[in-house]
Amino acid sequence: MNRRQNGIAYLLLLPLILLFGLFTVYPFFYGIFISLHRWDGFGTMTFIGFGNYLRALADETLYAAAFHNVKYALGTVTGKLLFSLILALLMQRSFRGLTFFRAVFFVPVVLSTTTVGVIWARIYDPVLGLLNVFLTQAGFISQPILWLSNPNLAIWSLVIVDLWKWVGYHTVIFLAGLTTIPDELYESASIDGANYLQRMLFITIPQLRGVILMNMTIALMGAFSVFDIVHIMTRGGPYGSTEVILTYMYRQTFEGGATNYGYGSTIAVILFLIIFCITMLMNRLINKET
Numbered sequence: 001m002n003r004r005q006n007g008i009a010y011l012l013l014l015p016l017i018l019l020f021g022l023f024t025v026y027p028f029f030y031g032i033f034i035s036l037h038r039w040d041g042f043g044t045m046t047f048i049g050f051g052n053y054l055r056a057l058a059d060e061t062l063y064a065a066a067f068h069n070v071k072y073a074l075g076t077v078t079g080k081l082l083f084s085l086i087l088a089l090l091m092q093r094s095f096r097g098l099t100f101f102r103a104v105f106f107v108p109v110v111l112s113t114t115t116v117g118v119i120w121a122r123i124y125d126p127v128l129g130l131l132n133v134f135l136t137q138a139g140f141i142s143q144p145i146l147w148l149s150n151p152n153l154a155i156w157s158l159v160i161v162d163l164w165k166w167v168g169y170h171t172v173i174f175l176a177g178l179t180t181i182p183d184e185l186y187e188s189a190s191i192d193g194a195n196y197l198q199r200m201l202f203i204t205i206p207q208l209r210g211v212i213l214m215n216m217t218i219a220l221m222g223a224f225s226v227f228d229i230v231h232i233m234t235r236g237g238p239y240g241s242t243e244v245i246l247t248y249m250y251r252q253t254f255e256g257g258a259t260n261y262g263y264g265s266t267i268a269v270i271l272f273l274i275i276f277c278i279t280m281l282m283n284r285l286i287n288k289e290t
Contacts, residue, residue: 031265031268031269032265032269034261034262034265035052035053035262035263035265035266035268035269036048036049036050036052036262037262038051038052038262039261039262040261041261045262048262052262052263052265052266053266053270055263055266056263056266056267056270061240061243061248062245062248062267062270064240064243065243065244065245065247065248066245066274068155068241068242068243068244069223069224069226069244069245071155072155072158072159072162072223072226072244073219073220073223073224075155075156075159075162075163076159076162076163076166076219076222076223077216077219077220077223079159079163079167080163080166080167080170080215080219081170081212081215081216081219083163083167084167084168084169084170084171084173084174084215085174085208085212087105087167087168087171087174088171088174088175088177088178089178089204091105091171091175092175092178105167105168105171106168106169106171106172107168108164108165108166108168109165109166109168109169111165113165113228113229113232114228114232116161116164116165116229117161117228117229117232117233118232120161120164120233121148121232121233124147124148124157124233126144126145126146126147126149127144129144129147131145131147132144132145132147148233148234148238149238150238151238151239151241152241154234154237154238154241154242155241155242158229158230158233158234158242161229161233162222162223162226162229165229166219166222170215170218170219173211173214173215173218174208174211174215176211177207177208177210177211178204178208180207181203181204181207181208185203185207186199186203189202189203210286213282213285213286214286216282217278217279217282217283217286220278220282221275221278221279224245224271224274224275224278225246225271225275226244226246227244227246227247227250230242230243230244230246230247231247231250235247236248236251245267245270245271245274246271248267249264249267249268249271250264252264252267253265
């Protein structure tokens with residue numbers, strides 16, 4: 001009976017296994033295979049071994065793109081952890097309109113990235129954008145700020161867009177973590193004379209270590225796999241100041257000439273290794289906490 005039940009279970013899982021192998025496993029290993037070749041996407045592949053990887057090691061533009069990913073990660077990870085924790089602490093309290101505010105902060109999460117990019121491109125418009133109009137009328141600036149055209153501001157402008165979209169998602173995770181903290185800990189601390197800040201530092205934060213690490217892992221993975229927001233809003237500009245690894249891979253694969261499919265696959269493999277190492281490291285930290 002058990003053997004029969006197991007057979008039925010595997011039979012029901014077979015379509016999922018086949019789809020996973022066809023659309024995930026096979027493309028992954030085929031991408032590694034392509035990275036070892038020079039290929040224009042149509043003709044015969046030319047095996048060059050690790051030639052593309054040696055090229056990547058000497059590619060200064062790829063290093064610059066990776067550095068932009070690091071800057072993006074610093075801004076988004078720090079911002080997501082800080083703002084989402086603050087929002088979760090505020091929304092944990094009961095007040096009129098709580099459900100409405102929770103819905104408002106979560107709405108950007110369900111919007112498509114294309115929609116978000118178009119909306120914020122209009123907001124950042126130097127002439128008619130709402131942000132510059134508001135700052136000018138409020139007296140904070142006298143001339144429009146080139147949010148997406150200034151190489152020193154463009155990457156941080158994209159960070160703000162990323163925060164606006166995903167802070168609500170991380171807030172929900174923090175809210176779930178806050179509900180697991182026993183009320184008795186806060187009651188005992190209050191009896192001992194601990195103020196709000198002390199309860200936060202010595203109860204809330206330590207109890208949320210696992211949740212903080214999980215949110216950090218998700219934010220880091222998102223920061224190093226960002227593509228759509230950058231591609232829609234700046235296409236890596238101005239002057240390459242927002243070029244990240246995935247946009248550089250896209251340009252090399254589809255816009256960089258007829259022999260760059262292998263090099264684009266090489267960049268994808270390198271990015272996979274980066275994200276894999278980050279994920280494994282964060283998972284080890286999470287397992288230690290749990």
